[in-house]
Amino acid sequence: MAICNQCGERLPEGKSVCPECGAINTSEGVADVSRETADSESDRRPNLKGGSNLKGENEENVTDTARMRVKPEGSPDVIRIKVKRQDSTDGPSRWEEFDVPYRKGINVLTCLMDIQKNPVTAHGKKTTPVVWDSNCLEEVCGACSMIINGRVRQGCTALVDKLDTPITVAPMTKFPVVRDLMVDRSRIFEAFKKVHAWIDIDGTHDLGPGPRVAPEVQAARYDLSRCMACCCCMEACPQYGPVSQFIGPAALNQVRLFNEHPSGNLNKDVRLNAVMEPGGVTDCGNAQNCVKVCPKEIPLTDSIAYLYRETTWYSLLGWLKK
Numbered sequence: 001m002a003i004c005n006q007c008g009e010r011l012p013e014g015k016s017v018c019p020e021c022g023a024i025n026t027s028e029g030v031a032d033v034s035r036e037t038a039d040s041e042s043d044r045r046p047n048l049k050g051g052s053n054l055k056g057e058n059e060e061n062v063t064d065t066a067r068m069r070v071k072p073e074g075s076p077d078v079i080r081i082k083v084k085r086q087d088s089t090d091g092p093s094r095w096e097e098f099d100v101p102y103r104k105g106i107n108v109l110t111c112l113m114d115i116q117k118n119p120v121t122a123h124g125k126k127t128t129p130v131v132w133d134s135n136c137l138e139e140v141c142g143a144c145s146m147i148i149n150g151r152v153r154q155g156c157t158a159l160v161d162k163l164d165t166p167i168t169v170a171p172m173t174k175f176p177v178v179r180d181l182m183v184d185r186s187r188i189f190e191a192f193k194k195v196h197a198w199i200d201i202d203g204t205h206d207l208g209p210g211p212r213v214a215p216e217v218q219a220a221r222y223d224l225s226r227c228m229a230c231c232c233c234m235e236a237c238p239q240y241g242p243v244s245q246f247i248g249p250a251a252l253n254q255v256r257l258f259n260e261h262p263s264g265n266l267n268k269d270v271r272l273n274a275v276m277e278p279g280g281v282t283d284c285g286n287a288q289n290c291v292k293v294c295p296k297e298i299p300l301t302d303s304i305a306y307l308y309r310e311t312t313w314y315s316l317l318g319w320l321k322k
């Protein structure tokens with residue numbers, strides 16, 4: 001039985017192309033493919049050491065796969081990645097190490113997908129596929145937050161070429177683990193509900209054109225509106241934790257976002273009252289970690305400063321009205 005030299009998967013009878021990882025196996029290992037030296041489409045065919053030609057072996061697929069396997073000089077053949085595993089929310093955790101084939105431009109999620117296809121540890125032990133959350137793969141949905149080399153960030157934009165190896169990947173620590181790298185991020189949505197992070201409409205009938213919003217206000221609000229509920233800011237915040245009441249910087253930012261909209265401003269009081277309760281804006285210790293890790297570069301500390309001013313005026317006015 002022939003085995004793929006790249007991923008260890010069984011090769012179909014008489015075939016040299018691995019159906020699992022796409023590597024082209026030769027008698028001397030995996031085919032050495034060089035796109036830089038190719039002048040024409042036909043020249044770009046994999047240069048198999050052993051001189052075999054690929055006709056009759058799904059040539060199209062082989063050529064495409066081969067293009068993906070171009071490896072810059074001096075780069076490693078495999079990437080060692082250490083993943084923190086946990087089978088259930090309350091179960092014990094453990095570390096497992098994997099070797100995944102290096103390709104230029106891959107990110108941490110690509111590595112996890114490779115592991116999913118062939119869940120065998122670097123020490124040759126069969127294991128279960130790693131579980132993680134992702135959706136957009138382009139830093140828009142916020143689902144793939146994880147701790148990579150000790151820093152919370154998105155797995156889909158963590159390029160292997162820019163990371164020290166071995167790469168360590170662990171789930172966020174301030175949210176319940178569902179399994180492996182997947183965590184339950186419900187707390188951020190509960191915090192959004194608490195601060196009324198939406199604009200009410202009073203029916204399905206046509207409300208007519210909304211109020212005009214000055215371009216400067218639109219631009220400022222656009223920066224605040226880019227939050228993707230990834231929870232990185234909450235993970236990095238020293239004041240935020242599983243047992244703390246603090247709602248976190250993302251929800252505070254939403255208060256500013258909606259209070260600065262002419263329609264949202266109609267419910268300004270509701271939001272300001274919410275952030276003046278325990279767990280609100282005064283729980284922020286001004287460590288400024290949140291603004292450093294936010295993948296969308298939202299000016300979170302400006303929003304928190306804005307809320308300090310707004311809540312002070314709101315309290316003063318309330319006291320004068322008495």
Ligand code: SF4
Binds near residue numbers: 290
């Ligand atoms: S400024 Fe510091 S304490 Fe306040 S929300 Fe950001 S990280 Fe947390």
Ligand code: SF4
Binds near residue numbers: 142249294
């Ligand atoms: S404010 Fe930034 S870090 Fe926090 S949840 Fe939104 S996008 Fe993520």
Ligand code: FES
Binds near residue numbers: 137141143155
């Ligand atoms: S998969 Fe959507 S942000 Fe990473």
